[in-house]
Amino acid sequence: MPENEMTGNMFLFAKSETRESAAPVSEKATAAARLVERVSAGDEQAFGELYKCFAPMVHGIVLARVPRDEAQDIVQEVFLSAYKNLHTLREKSAVGAWLAMIARNRATEFYRQLKPTEELSEDLKGKDASNVQAGEVLTTIRTLPDAYRETLILRLVERMTGNEIADQTGLTPESVRVNLHRGMKLLRSKLGIDGVKK
Amino acid sequence: MKEDYLWDKTGGDFDIEQLENTLQAFRYQETAPPGLPAKIIPFEAKPSRRLFKLTFAFALFAAIAVVCFSAWFYFPNVKTEIAKDSPKIISPPNVENTVKEIPLEKTTNLMIENTETPKNSIKKEVVKIKKFVPQVVRPNKPEAREAAIKNAEDLIANKQAEKPPVKLTKEETYAYNQLMLALSITSSKLKIVTDKLEGIEEQNAVRVNER
Numbered sequence: 271m272p273e274n275e276m277t278g279n280m281f282l283f284a285k286s287e288t289r290e291s292a293a294p295v296s297e298k299a300t301a302a303a304r305l306v307e308r309v310s311a312g313d314e315q316a317f318g319e320l321y322k323c324f325a326p327m328v329h330g331i332v333l334a335r336v337p338r339d340e341a342q343d344i345v346q347e348v349f350l351s352a353y354k355n356l357h358t359l360r361e362k363s364a365v366g367a368w369l370a371m372i373a374r375n376r377a378t379e380f381y382r383q384l385k386p387t388e389e390l391s392e393d394l395k396g397k398d399a400s401n402v403q404a405g406e407v408l409t410t411i412r413t414l415p416d417a418y419r420e421t422l423i424l425r426l427v428e429r430m431t432g433n434e435i436a437d438q439t440g441l442t443p444e445s446v447r448v449n450l451h452r453g454m455k456l457l458r459s460k461l462g463i464d465g466v467k468k
Numbered sequence: 469m470k471e472d473y474l475w476d477k478t479g480g481d482f483d484i485e486q487l488e489n490t491l492q493a494f495r496y497q498e499t500a501p502p503g504l505p506a507k508i509i510p511f512e513a514k515p516s517r518r519l520f521k522l523t524f525a526f527a528l529f530a531a532i533a534v535v536c537f538s539a540w541f542y543f544p545n546v547k548t549e550i551a552k553d554s555p556k557i558i559s560p561p562n563v564e565n566t567v568k569e570i571p572l573e574k575t576t577n578l579m580i581e582n583t584e585t586p587k588n589s590i591k592k593e594v595v596k597i598k599k600f601v602p603q604v605v606r607p608n609k610p611e612a613r614e615a616a617i618k619n620a621e622d623l624i625a626n627k628q629a630e631k632p633p634v635k636l637t638k639e640e641t642y643a644y645n646q647l648m649l650a651l652s653i654t655s656s657k658l659k660i661v662t663d664k665l666e667g668i669e670e671q672n673a674v675r676v677n678e679r
Contacts, residue, residue: 314504321501329496338494346502353504404493425474426484427491432475450474454484463483 298437299363306362321349324366327438328373330424335377344380348373367440410460418453421446543643
């Protein structure tokens with residue numbers, strides 16, 4: 271898909287998100303808001319729950335951008351940063367989208383602070399053939415546009431359903447569905463599997 | 469059916485299932501949440517430098533105002549006495565028309581302080597008038613100049629004779645002495661600065677070294 275077309279779709283999705291923000295918040299969002307309030311009050315247990323709930327989503331977003339060895343550390347940094355800046359979160363129910371945004375920013379920051387080193391190729395990291403294949407698939411997913419690769423990694427790596435992705439990232443279910451289908455189509459064509467086993 | 473599996477894992481899709489299995493190695497491994505900092509210090513905006521400068525300027529202005537007011541409050545009698553007794557400008561009677569042509573700066577030479585004894589002040593005034601008159605009277609008329617000097621001397625002598633001697637209280641005398649002391653210190657400092665600027669001090673130092 272051409273880059274311009276993708277950008278146009280992103281814009282449309284952003285618009286639909288704005289329209290949906292007027293809708294009543296779901297039960298999950300209310301629960302998340304309560305959790306955030308407890309964390310704000312200094313409840314460490316609530317912070318643990320928040321971490322358990324959103325860490326896979328944050329991990330997926332980070333993994334879509336940075337080397338997998340760095341992902342775990344960045345996830346921890348994201349949650350620490352979120353805890354320190356929790357007072358800046360206006361809409362408590364949108365904590366998932368907020369965390370996703372912090373994760374994206376952290377991943378960008380990682381490349382800014384990165385010293386000039388070269389990552390070992392996935393082949394050299396392990397001799398296991400399955401790992402090599404996994405590395406190749408992940409590298410291919412990373413070549414996809416941002417919106418697709420993030421959604422695909424959350425679906426294929428973190429094994430979240432479309433609704434879960436929508437709930438946690440703050441995207442609308444329609445946006446997630448479109449991203450999944452278009453991203454999968456692109457991935458299939460890049461991997462050469464077009465509905466048929468390679 | 470395939471679309472459903474991609475969306476909510478219902479049904480089945482061999483390719484997607486295979487991809488899921490392949491990518492399982494990268495899946496998030498559950499770990500403990502990070503340790504929380506002991507205390508969160510909220511960000512506090514620092515006061516700007518401009519505000520500090522303004523505050524400093526205001527404080528300085530207030531301090532100057534307080535000093536001036538206290539000085540005015542402490543020496544009001546001295547000031548009024550001096551103001552009442554001191555003649556402002558004395559112009560020779562015969563050369564009034566000529567004096568009008570003199571620039572304002574030159575007339576300041578005629579300011580006479582009346583805080584000394586009458587005899588001394590008369591002598592000083594006469595000297596000042598002798599210095600002043602040649603400037604205002606035309607040099608090609610020596611008779612007129614002599615007459616102007618004589619008239620001025622007579623006028624000042626008459627005025628001083630009429631005036632009773634100034635009597636200062638103890639506080640006023642003390643304040644006057646302090647003022648004179650401050651002026652002398654200031655003038656000496658000024659002289660040092662002037663010498664330094666003109667290089668006289670350096671010349672003296674060189675002379676001392678040569679000796």
